[in-house]
Amino acid sequence: MNNKNKFGFLEVIESLLLNNKRHISARDYIELESGIHASIRKIIKRHELQNVIQEEQITETAGNFMLELLAPSETSFIMKLKAAAINGSLQEEYGYILARLFTLLKENAPQNVQEYFLFSDAVKKTLKKLAKSDKISQIKLGCYAISATSELAQGSTISFPQEIVAKIPLKRQLVNTNVKNMYLEESIIQLLTACPAMYFRANVIASALYKYVEQPSAISIEEIMPVNSDNTTAKNIEIPDMSGNPDSQMSSTALDEAVSDIFALFDLQNEDKKDTVLLCGLGYFAKLCPDFFTPEDLGQDNYELLCASALGETDTIQIFLDKIAKSHLLKVKTGRTTTSNMTNFFKNSLSPLLQDYTIEEQRQIIRALVHRLLEEYAPLLKSR
Amino acid sequence: MNECKKIERKLVEFLEKKQKNPDTAPSTKVKKHLEACQDCSHVANSPVLSKLFTHFWRKAESAVELETPDKLAFGQIWKFSYGAKDSKPAFGVISSEKFRAFEQVSEAIRITPIFFNPREKELSTEDYHIPSYENPLEIPILLEYWNERPILVSQLAEFMGMLTETQQARLHKLLTNPPEAKLNRTMQIFREYELEKGNLYSAAVFNELIEAEKAYEQETEKAPEPLLKLVLQIGKQIYETTIDLINENLVAPLKSPNLVYAASEADSFKKAKSIYNNLYNLIEENGMLKTFEVRYTGQGPIRIKSSSESFELSFIFKDGKEETLQSGSANKIEITQEYLKNLDIAQLDSIVITAVEK
Numbered sequence: 195m196n197n198k199n200k201f202g203f204l205e206v207i208e209s210l211l212l213n214n215k216r217h218i219s220a221r222d223y224i225e226l227e228s229g230i231h232a233s234i235r236k237i238i239k240r241h242e243l244q245n246v247i248q249e250e251q252i253t254e255t256a257g258n259f260m261l262e263l264l265a266p267s268e269t270s271f272i273m274k275l276k277a278a279a280i281n282g283s284l285q286e287e288y289g290y291i292l293a294r295l296f297t298l299l300k301e302n303a304p305q306n307v308q309e310y311f312l313f314s315d316a317v318k319k320t321l322k323k324l325a326k327s328d329k330i331s332q333i334k335l336g337c338y339a340i341s342a343t344s345e346l347a348q349g350s351t352i353s354f355p356q357e358i359v360a361k362i363p364l365k366r367q368l369v370n371t372n373v374k375n376m377y378l379e380e381s382i383i384q385l386l387t388a389c390p391a392m393y394f395r396a397n398v399i400a401s402a403l404y405k406y407v408e409q410p411s412a413i414s415i416e417e418i419m420p421v422n423s424d425n426t427t428a429k430n431i432e433i434p435d436m437s438g439n440p441d442s443q444m445s446s447t448a449l450d451e452a453v454s455d456i457f458a459l460f461d462l463q464n465e466d467k468k469d470t471v472l473l474c475g476l477g478y479f480a481k482l483c484p485d486f487f488t489p490e491d492l493g494q495d496n497y498e499l500l501c502a503s504a505l506g507e508t509d510t511i512q513i514f515l516d517k518i519a520k521s522h523l524l525k526v527k528t529g530r531t532t533t534s535n536m537t538n539f540f541k542n543s544l545s546p547l548l549q550d551y552t553i554e555e556q557r558q559i560i561r562a563l564v565h566r567l568l569e570e571y572a573p574l575l576k577s578r
Numbered sequence: 579m580n581e582c583k584k585i586e587r588k589l590v591e592f593l594e595k596k597q598k599n600p601d602t603a604p605s606t607k608v609k610k611h612l613e614a615c616q617d618c619s620h621v622a623n624s625p626v627l628s629k630l631f632t633h634f635w636r637k638a639e640s641a642v643e644l645e646t647p648d649k650l651a652f653g654q655i656w657k658f659s660y661g662a663k664d665s666k667p668a669f670g671v672i673s674s675e676k677f678r679a680f681e682q683v684s685e686a687i688r689i690t691p692i693f694f695n696p697r698e699k700e701l702s703t704e705d706y707h708i709p710s711y712e713n714p715l716e717i718p719i720l721l722e723y724w725n726e727r728p729i730l731v732s733q734l735a736e737f738m739g740m741l742t743e744t745q746q747a748r749l750h751k752l753l754t755n756p757p758e759a760k761l762n763r764t765m766q767i768f769r770e771y772e773l774e775k776g777n778l779y780s781a782a783v784f785n786e787l788i789e790a791e792k793a794y795e796q797e798t799e800k801a802p803e804p805l806l807k808l809v810l811q812i813g814k815q816i817y818e819t820t821i822d823l824i825n826e827n828l829v830a831p832l833k834s835p836n837l838v839y840a841a842s843e844a845d846s847f848k849k850a851k852s853i854y855n856n857l858y859n860l861i862e863e864n865g866m867l868k869t870f871e872v873r874y875t876g877q878g879p880i881r882i883k884s885s886s887e888s889f890e891l892s893f894i895f896k897d898g899k900e901e902t903l904q905s906g907s908a909n910k911i912e913i914t915q916e917y918l919k920n921l922d923i924a925q926l927d928s929i930v931i932t933a934v935e936k
Contacts, residue, residue: 213638219582223627224617273717
């Protein structure tokens with residue numbers, strides 16, 4: 195979907211919500227419908243759900259979403275969307291809409307799709323666990339390979355090479371074992387070992403493995419993942435008492451989930467511009483909260499530029515991007531206008547994702563996000 | 579397209595009937611249009627689109643157009659701009675008359691900033707929030723009476739509606755007699771964040787004042803009477819007052835919870851606010867007047883200035899050590915952010931201002 199169409203349907207939504215006297219024609223409603231359908235398809239593609247979501251679920255999700263616009267009661271989603279519309283921030287509106295569509299898609303999904311989501315979550319958690327214990331390598335955020343030692347090519351974004359999958363024993367294991375955690379780990383390792391020169395997105399791995407689960411109804415997340423005692427969500431954070439109780443700290447699981455949600459939505463919204471947008475975000479945070487960074491994190495040069503120079507925000511980030519582009523041959527455009535747009539894009543995309551959290555929690559999330567960005571882009575921050 | 583617009587009312591009436599009774603047949607005119615127009619036909623045949631179409635058509639029909647009032651007045655809700663050109667707008671309720679107390683600066687007005695969709699955890703029992711169905715923006719809003727401040731009239735961009743009389747009365751009461759709110763840390767952090775954002779709203783006012791002052795300083799050595807007036811009219815948000823320094827020490831004991839909080843946060847902005855507050859209290863408690871100013875705009879240095887006397891400002895630490903700053907040729911001391919960064923505020927015992935004979 196190009197930008198004109200994307201924002202075309204958003205403008206229709208904005209006009210409906212703000213009742214701003216713009217004449218809304220039958221054509222506008224058709225544009226609205228097709229924009230929502232296109233957004234749902236984008237989500238499906240990004241999450242590798244092509245094999246599990248049927249056409250009728252797309253229509254049902256789009257219908258439910260459009261009917262929400264009629265809701266006379268104060269749904270939290272509509273109120274947030276309206277606030278973004280009043281602020282005139284289409285990018286922010288788009289963020290809310292994508293997040294809401296994904297939620298509705300999951301809610302509307304029949305049993306088999308719900309099971310797929312559970313399975314996919316379990317695969318993602320297992321991938322993280324395996325990467326943490328160095329059994330596999332995280333090549334970049336959400337992308338994994340058996341090892342990071344060789345020059346890697348990105349594996350198919352649609353499916354795993356069938357001829358390879360057919361040769362490995364994971365099929366038998368997954369079919370016969372109710373997908374216990376240990377078998378899932380083994381299957382992932384086997385799958386990645388079979389393609390040592392490629393890295394794959396987590397969704398591709400989940401989608402490939404799911405085809406070999408014969409009895410999805412037997413899957414339960416508890417079976418797949420060990421029960422985590424530290425799985426409080428953001429919604430369960432206790433309000434600190436009057437003396438300033440340090441319990442207001444979000445749990446690491448809640449922080450991790452919040453940051454993962456942010457990355458997932460950035461991924462969805464920005465696609466090919468993602469790296470530029472996130473690097474602008476990193477530069478923006480370094481400028482805004484230098485206390486979060488050390489010279490070791492950013493490299494001495496970058497630290498001096500981002501955290502200590504008196505240059506303005508856009509100029510600083512532009513120099514930062516330019517430096518990275520030149521020293522690492524990264525394909526990023528580094529013009530001043532592009533930098534300013536991408537930085538604003540970052541801010542506007544982030545804003546809806548933080549909206550539900552208190553300022554105190556937002557600060558913790560931003561710190562965790564900075565940490566994740568530094569991890570993600572560590573190779574680019576070292577001087578060559 | 580014009581054809582579509584002409585028949586819209588009849589189409590809406592037909593679709594409303596059809597929603598109640600699916601067997602309803604269209605009139606000849608509507609039928610003819612639906613046969614000719616693919617777009618209208620698609621909408622008419624889709625139950626969801628048809629519902630949206632009729633609902634929002636009726637809503638638009640009954641909407642009352644908002645007319646921008648001739649005069650700015652208390653209780654009006656306005657969208658206003660601030661910061662860089664591409665910054666998102668902000669919203670506020672007008673809470674004063676227009677004023678321009680000094681001819682070199684633009685007209686200003688005080689506003690109470692509005693926060694959209696307030697989060698329950700960040701609201702104190704004293705906060706004033708209005709649900710979506712009781713305000714013209716139709717989203718839940720928080721009126722930040724504790725963040726009331728001046729902006730330039732030229733920042734106002736779009737009239738968005740009015741508070742009701744009851745709401746105006748409640749806001750007025752909160753502004754004139756603010757309740758003492760019990761704040762937990764979450765609420766405190768939210769307010770501080772909003773106050774910092776508020777400083778950006780008012781930056782244009784402050785910048786004009788600073789420019790006006792600079793211009794005046796170039797013309798004369800004495801502090802201008804009109805500028806002092808302006809400062810008093812703008813009120814507490816400019817963080818400025820005047821005192822009479824009468825050859826005696828003014829001592830501020832540092833006991834405020836604000837200071838303890840600032841020390842624990844170790845953030846130069848909070849340090850600056852805390853130091854400012856203590857200087858302010860010191861001057862206010864001593865009931866002094868005329869030529870002494872303490873200013874802090876939320877950015878840059880804290881400026882302490884006497885138009886007639888040289889003075890020293892000493893930070894006395896708990897271990898008896900002392901750091902003294904001396905006023906320069908303009909009888910002015912600036913406590914820079916850099917200085918504050920290195921100041922161990924938790925160890926401070928008191929601040930002393932001493933007049934020094936030239």
